Amino acid sequence: MGNNLDALTTVFTEFYYFVTVVFMFLIHVGFCMYEVGASRRRNHMHTLMKNTMLIPLVTITFFFFGWWIYWAFVNGPGITGGLADGSANAPWSPTMATHLGDRITGVFWAAFLLFSWTAASIVSGSVIERIRSSAFWIHAVLIGSVFWIIDAAWGWSANGWMVKVLGYHDAYASGVIHAIAGGYALGVLVVLGPRLGKFAADGTPRDIPPHNPWLVTIGLFMIYTGFWGFYAACNVPAISPEAIGGMITGETWTATNIYLAPTTLGAITFNFLMSLSGGLMVAYVVSKGDAFWTYSGGLAGIITASAGNDLYHPIQAMFIGGVGTFCAYKLHHYVERRFKIDDAVGAVAVHGYAGFIGVVIAGFMLWGQPSSPYEGYAAINPLGQFIGAIIMFGVLGFLPAFIVSKLLASRGMLRIPEKAELEGLDHHSELAYQAAVDDVRAAERAIAERHT
Template sequence: MLIPMVTVTMFLFGFWIYFAAQGPFGDFAGGSTGLPWDATMGSNLGDHIYGVFWAAFLLFSWTAASIVSGAVIERIRTGAFLILAVLVGSVTWMIDAAWGWSAGGWMVTDWGYHDAYASGVIHGICGGAALGILAVLGPRIGKFAPDGTPRDIPPSNPWFAVIGLFIIYTGFWGFYAACNLPIGQIDGIWTASTIYGTPTTLSTITFNFLMSLAGGLMAGYYMSKGDSFWTFSGGLGGIIAASAGNDLYHPLQAFLIGMVGVFVAYKLHYWVERKFKIDDAVGAVAVHGYAGSFGVIICGFMLWGYPALADGSATINPLGQIGGAIMMFFVLGFIPTWIVAKILNAMGILRIPKEVEIAGLDYMDNQASAAAGQEIVNAELAERNASSS
């Protein structure tokens, strides 16, 4: 239900927030751009592309809510999750996109914030949002031993996890290309622009995407001693870490940033798990939140002085990026979901009952087991073993 809920709310008010919240205090009282009754939000022969633009942002809204879903699996009530999914996918992500992922956003014009492929504006905020929920939701039953030592709970199907991550790589590459807007020739060179109107090329992002993926894979493999889940999650983390500046980096910079970003994310994941008893089932906070925030900050140093806008009125700088990382991860990520999760928890509707968690949420909610096929295989094997003995 995540997709329909976020789709409807994005149509009703989410897209309007993007246009209304460009300034530090927004302009929510004026203008109807993005509201359902606006002339561009439907059949309009005078406009041929607005719906595609809306759908692109909607895809990112689905992504934002989906990132959070992985961290909280196996213990959150469906209704509570949908409320939080709408909060992240149609409200807080749209505010941070208005502030930091628009040529008119105040963080860009005033701070020189730069985040070409959304290290912070999607991944940073979602990692922070997931952490805010997890801090209230608590760990899965059995995650921690009586003495507080964390237990490893591996994926139930590593093959599906690996296939899923490769599908994510493919989609992420498409996202990179879709973020570029064709702007014709500059000094005889056909190029494109980022969401900020600054020039880049398809060749640049292809080099940097693949090199940051390689750096992340290597770091994930090394840090986890060959664990398949962390190796391929490391590839994703590497891309996310370099995404803020992958429109301008040299490929070797992208490679090293991807590698270091995964090192930071991996170390922080296990430190936070031990210190605060945070049970992040799929490493979403680490791969998206920590790697993304690191990527935003390092971009300010690596691209210091480069124009943040096409007219050069703002330049990329460390303070703007550090402030942006704090804004994305904590102010718009962690704090809103922590508050709403606290309210839902106080109402008794955040976490499923213990007996439901033990039986399995898929079975109790949907009367179907995610491992039903495996149960059939196990039964057949047991029958064969019994007949042969």
């Protein structure tokens, strides 16, 4: 820190990212509430623990190799160059620890880590009540510490090859988090199969209602809250043109998106709320007031507009959110009926389809705008965005999930046995619970009898 202004900027930036991490914790609380509410009573604790344990597993693997991937894989490697220098972010680097010369790496790492949890948690909800925890946790590490962070290196970095070559623009991660996680969930679901009883003999889907709609909706409210932190974490809060080192002239400081192109917190505040509103309004009407889909539609609205929410006009964000929500709702039911996909929480639709559509729409809305403040980068364009959406949803999402699920299924490691599914995943813990209750009751009765 060279002078007082540098010191103030550094400490402000450090605190800014720290606060976003705290906010983003609420996303995970929300996902846990949501999943438990959506599961049936005999599966509660298993569902909760399945999601909870992805936290430590993704955290330690993101420390060991995920964060290094982000810095080292910006060129592919092998697409626009070789492995980039990620040594400062390798787990043995002194700056990946307590270090007075680097106050930002820790909080920046944590902000990305919370995105990693989110990616894994999106998959978690769709596969409830029939996946083995052991299989899910392998998937959680792969999506959370490998595949999403590869796509971030490619398309969510100032130096990413997709930004340079395709003009890829995805400021608040429609594709980078949501499309990839939705695609990944679909890849698992195709192999995993539906919950028992989900489809009638003639293939008609049955609704499996959440056991606690209140918990589901409050969980989704919590995710909205955490989403504010997510949005803030996607920005650099204050930076000078000199520090960007691109083509921007003058001395006006600005907030930027992840590509270091100018935006404002005001812009994303407008657009977050307007796209949320567009999604909620469309979802309420199209689902005929169904609470689960209305709340999910709010999320889908934000997710669809996220790719360009650093640049859209708020009314544009509202319409884009509405369009994405309508498409996601219709696609969910079409895919369920046509392909017999049992997505328990609609994650493939809300995150995957809405994210994919959002990336594509941004290509048209932002056509010709600079994707970066640096020279030589492709401008934002529809073809680049479409290819980018396919890479996110299909190449880095669906494909690896499908292959790994096939491998796990071939060894009998993916799905729980049918009898266990009927008995309920909490069978073991419920037996222990009941035994403990019986034991305490017997002890208390014995004490009570002494007083008679």
